[in-house]
Amino acid sequence: MPTFRELLTQAKSKIREVDTAAAEAAIGANPDTVVLDVREADEYEQGALPGALHIPRGFLELQVEGKVPDKSVPVVVYCAGGVRSALAAESLQQLGYTDVVSMAGGFGKWKNEGRNWKTPQALSAEQRNRYHRHLLLPEVGEAGQQKLLDSKVLLLGAGGLGSPAALYLAAAGVGTVGIIDMDVVDDSNLQRQILHNVDRVGERKVDSAKKTLTLLNPDVDVVTYDVRLGADNVLDVIDGYDVIVDGTDNFPTRYLVNDASLVKRIPVVHGSIFRFEGQATVFAPYQGPCYRCMIPEPPPAELAPSCAEAGVLGVLPGIVGSIQAMEAIKLLLGLGDPLIGRLLAYDALEESFRTFKVHRDPECPACGPDAGEIVIADYDELCMPHAH
Ligand SMILES: [Zn+2]
Numbered sequence: 001m002p003t004f005r006e007l008l009t010q011a012k013s014k015i016r017e018v019d020t021a022a023a024e025a026a027i028g029a030n031p032d033t034v035v036l037d038v039r040e041a042d043e044y045e046q047g048a049l050p051g052a053l054h055i056p057r058g059f060l061e062l063q064v065e066g067k068v069p070d071k072s073v074p075v076v077v078y079c080a081g082g083v084r085s086a087l088a089a090e091s092l093q094q095l096g097y098t099d100v101v102s103m104a105g106g107f108g109k110w111k112n113e114g115r116n117w118k119t120p121q122a123l124s125a126e127q128r129n130r131y132h133r134h135l136l137l138p139e140v141g142e143a144g145q146q147k148l149l150d151s152k153v154l155l156l157g158a159g160g161l162g163s164p165a166a167l168y169l170a171a172a173g174v175g176t177v178g179i180i181d182m183d184v185v186d187d188s189n190l191q192r193q194i195l196h197n198v199d200r201v202g203e204r205k206v207d208s209a210k211k212t213l214t215l216l217n218p219d220v221d222v223v224t225y226d227v228r229l230g231a232d233n234v235l236d237v238i239d240g241y242d243v244i245v246d247g248t249d250n251f252p253t254r255y256l257v258n259d260a261s262l263v264k265r266i267p268v269v270h271g272s273i274f275r276f277e278g279q280a281t282v283f284a285p286y287q288g289p290c291y292r293c294m295i296p297e298p299p300p301a302e303l304a305p306s307c308a309e310a311g312v313l314g315v316l317p318g319i320v321g322s323i324q325a326m327e328a329i330k331l332l333l334g335l336g337d338p339l340i341g342r343l344l345a346y347d348a349l350e351e352s353f354r355t356f357k358v359h360r361d362p363e364c365p366a367c368g369p370d371a372g373e374i375v376i377a378d379y380d381e382l383c384m385p386h387a388h
Contacts, residue, residue, distance in 0.1 A: 160317030161247030
């Protein structure tokens with residue numbers, strides 16, 4: 001029967017150990033690196049490496065394949081001093097993980113050397129219950145849920161698109177939902193704007209939205225802006241938001257938001273609807289095309305009737321707004337392939353979805369290489385960028 005010390009020596013001979021400096025360099029060099037904390041919950045809650053995945057040593061074999069499905073991903077495993085992590089690294093190798101290192105000296109040494117660490121925020125029992133179906137997804141998990149709770153999404157409009165987007169974002173636990181709208185609730189809105197109801201007719205839309213969302217999820221801080229978005233306030237309003245969900249229905253505002261989002265480098269999830277057809281895409285500043293790349297100039301007013309003039313089937317914004325909420329959450333969590341450089345077109349009568357590629361325009365007057373400094377200005381119906 002080998003002694004513990006012999007077992008440990010044996011384990012260490014089979015794994016790779018790195019010191020804290022090498023571990024920090026490896027984590028910094030590859031954002032996909034899984035930093036795995038195998039200490040007990042009470043140790044983890046006192047402080048941990050930023051972004052660490054926590055699986056106590058006793059649950060490692062049981063849980064790791066669910067939480068880290070890709071066995072070729074680099075894993076840096078640590079504990080308090082480097083003993084449990086050495087044993088854990090050996091177990092991970094036996095499970096088929098191919099790129100595992102154990103951090104010698106553990107969290108104790110890491111912290112003593114003044115390296116970056118933080119106190120992890122833990123979900124409350126109520127939150128664990130509320131978000132249970134998210135926690136079951138390894139791609140979201142507790143860290144992802146915490147990220148959503150720390151996220152800020154700004155909705156432009158509490159109307160047809162903003163309603164389903166706001167409801168799903170609030171239900172998902174996006175911690176701050178900003179809503180800008182200066183309308184009041186009208187009976188004719190209720191055919192599609194499901195944030196509102198008959199009791200709210202005549203009320204400010206932002207107030208009605210806040211009531212609905214707070215009743216749905218009290219975790220969410222709903223910040224309301226009962227103003228018209230203009231050149232004088234757009235940079236202040238969007239400042240600090242992680243994602244903008246654009247549910248506006250007019251060209252001047254879209255161009256204004258586009259230019260401001262480029263300045264602040266905030267991705268915009270765009271949605272639009274017309275009769276039985278909808279579109280959605282994501283504008284990621286300087287990473288993919290912007291709104292001006294896709295639509296260099298607005299169509300003449302007579303060819304672009306507003307929703308009020310053209311009519312829209314009430315379910316349609318429900319579908320497109322839900323897609324916008326999905327894209328926003330994907331951006332917040334870094335999940336999957338967002339609709340960057342792709343326009344998703346939905347035809348309700350055919351019940352079909354098609355995607356079209358959208359490219360960055362090298363001549364784009366807003367995001368092109370020769371664009372020059374962006375001037376934020378209110379646009380007339382021509383929406384041309386202003387001269388510098
Ligand atoms: Zn552009």
